[in-house]
Amino acid sequence: MPHPLSILIWLPIVAGLGILLLGDRHIVTGRWLALIASLATLALTVPLWAHFDTATAALQFPEKLPWIPRFQAYYALGIDGISLPLIVLTAFMTVPVVIAGWTVIESRPAQYYAAFLIMEGLMIGVFSASDALLFYFFWEAMLIPMFLIIGIWGGPRRVYATIKFFLYTFLGSVFMLAALIYMYVKAGDYSIASLQALPLTLVEQRWIFLALMLAFAVKVPMFPVHTWLPDAHVEAPTGGSVILAAIMLKMGGYGFLRFSLPIAPDASRELDLLVIALSLIAVIYIGLVALVQQDMKKLIAYSSIAHMGFVTLGAFVIYEIVRATGSSHGAGMGLDGAMVQMISHGLISGALFLCVGVLYDRVHSRQIADYGGVVNTMPVFATFMVLFALANTGLPGTSGFVGEFLVIIASFRASFWYAALAAVTLILGACYTLWLVKRVVFGAVASPRVAALEDLNPREFVVLGALAVAVLVVGIWPAPLLKVMQPTIHHLLTQAIATKL
């Protein structure tokens, strides 16, 4: 298949535009078109994975067309071991979103599906761009559909939430843009490879690192620029929350791995404690904040921030490992852990938001207090919910375990205290997640509304079932995932601990 990446990017976008043109009047056709397009995109990632050469860190399936000759900017695509899993995750998570909106979205459904499909294409574009300008183009363009999704189909405070979301992300991004342009002026082109190879002094690296970090930290989100996330999650429709948690947050982590570490290795080494400290604050403090939430979505949102703390911790703990042991041996585990954690969190948080969506569609409340004893009326749903909750706490056998375990092991190499603090999440995570499950799922039937609940319909069962399988597969047999990433992680580690000075 020629140009697989271009097809992956443009197929959903074109389908989305098609649905937009069909309009709300032909929404039955539009809905099926959305499902077919998202399934086709997912299907197309299979040959991508199958033909992916796991022996090299080089960019694969490259495409290169002149785009803006004046800036030496190309429409250049190519993927390696860290972009491939994220692309597959994107394609995988869009399908449940389309299915979850099937009967729920009543106002402007055509635009709803169009927005999600266009966003899918743009997100795949972010992960597959090998030209920094193209990357930024996709990165920013993606804000528009998300802004509309939260603003149009969101909850009561949607306007506040969506504008906050947009402005936070935009603030981070413009400084990243400024940094990218600065490097372009020095390097003469926008290819990510030449930005990574660009020699930079420590002062330059420091500023560039901070500018990039602002953009990525907002997206991850890291403490203290995380406040947009709970608002956005609470107000977004279910599908929006899923995509936000499952994919959009990963872009921050991806940015750290793709840009910050290789472009500014010396600044990363110098400022690693800053990132590690913020990550540990996210893990512990935000974990405590999650504990006291009354709103299910808010709780999962805070849990997301805590879990994403592991991603940044794993990425930057490598410098502490080198500092403590004098060798990079075992540092790759931190990066491995960061990547696996991203994939796993994408699946689990997406699944949890879908679970909340299932309840919300029936009861129209997200308050924990309105529930209780759901297991009595919805046993199948309760099974799924408990499974995802346990995965969220990092139970062995689920994907949540692999990522956290790898990161904690890596932190041990650096310092006992990092590992000890990071491991607090195992307790806190269990506390807030299991307490949530206890209050919502178990106990006596709390209200007539809960008593009237009906269990999962086949549509919901398929969605949650697929996610459950994915969570278990990654948890029990993560080897294929690690194998795909291995050469790239190795290469990334070399780049990250080399010095540019």
Place this chain on the structure above:
Amino acid sequence: MAVNPLSLESLSPAIAEIWLVAAICIVLMVDVFAGERRRGLTPTLTLLALALGAALTVRYGEVAGRTLLFDGLYLADELGWALKLAGFLVVALALLYSRSYLENRGILRGEYYVLSLTALLGIFVLVSANSLLTLYIGVELLALSVYSMVAFDRDSGVSAESAMKYFVLGAIASGALLYGMSLIYGLTGTLSLSEIAARLHGPAGPGVILGLTFIVVGVAFKLGAVPFHMWLPDVYEGAPTSVTLFIGTAPKIAYFALALRLLAYGLGGAVGEWTQMLAALAVLTLIVGNVVAIVQTNLKRMLAYSTIANVGFIVLGFVAGTPEGYSAALYYTLVYVLVAAGSFGVILLAASKGFEADRLDDYKGLYQRDPMLALAMMVLMFSTAGVPPFVGFWAKLRIFQVLWESQHPWLVVIAAAMSVVGAFYYLRVIKLMYFDPPSGALPPTARSTGVRFALGLNALAVLVLGLLPGPLLDLCARLIH
């Protein structure tokens, strides 16, 4: 650079101006004899005249290199040629959007069209000027036409007031400009810009700096840079929307040319001095424009402050003081004009008889009332905010780039921060249109298919130029070098 003797062939670079003068006479005459009952004739005829003018300019007006005409008073180059074509296009667009608005208010008169054409003639004269005198004639021809256009709705007190304000402040600006020019003339002994450029080199003396200061003030007044921006919001708000559209678009091209010819070309020897002045102006302009726009409740006034903010970016292009910088400013100007034409076009289409549609609240739930109009406005707003995939993004990117190249890191930071502030009020318009329910019974939007088609094309151009920005970027670079 050759000074050609006057002959018929040598006039061909000035075909745009010559045709326009003829067209003004024709339109005026036809309008007089057409009478009240065939009012529709003049607008159509004017659009035809503009189309024909553009065609003639394409066919005969292109010049290779730089040619001086009329004893060196007139400079024909590729930049002027391209700007004139842009002028034809923008004025045609403005008149097309305005027609039903004018009709609804009973001010669809031939004079309006004639004044538009004389303003355009002023723009052309300015764009091609190679002498301080020609430059000044262009500025005044443009300004006087526009003053009268602002006052065109003679029964409206607000319009009259803003026209008065515009006239008085504009006169001060012209005075400052003229005074600065006279000082430069006194010091160099010549009115010709190319001669001035040749005679001014080395460190600028106090006299030159004094003259320069007045010129910068004049240019800043015309552009609407802070602190010389006071006229702009009042005029934008008070003028009939069709006139706001007009003054918000085509004259910007002219004032870009004014800054380029006068500062970058004529006073290029003092580049170090005027870039410093402009840097201070740009920072103030960016901050005031963006921050004050946030608190506006009137869309026209908000767009006026948005104009000020955008002028800040254009000035930043000049601050770089390099051909790259001027080409970035040119690109920004053209992009801005395209987007502004569309934005005011939306207001014109949303308005109807007795309803100005100029308050922000009038746009609540526009999506429900008119999805196409809302979509176009959303595209335009995202573009002005500088979000890809729309063309406004590249304009900002280009400015950032030239600021880095000319080593102005703090200006990059300020410009970046101010784009975020700016994003807020553009988002608010989208919020009103898409997220809010319609408030009360508002009159329906205009349904004329042709105008909607033009507006659709306008918005589409914003998208297409955003996806493939290469050609226009290359063109702007070529025109400056």
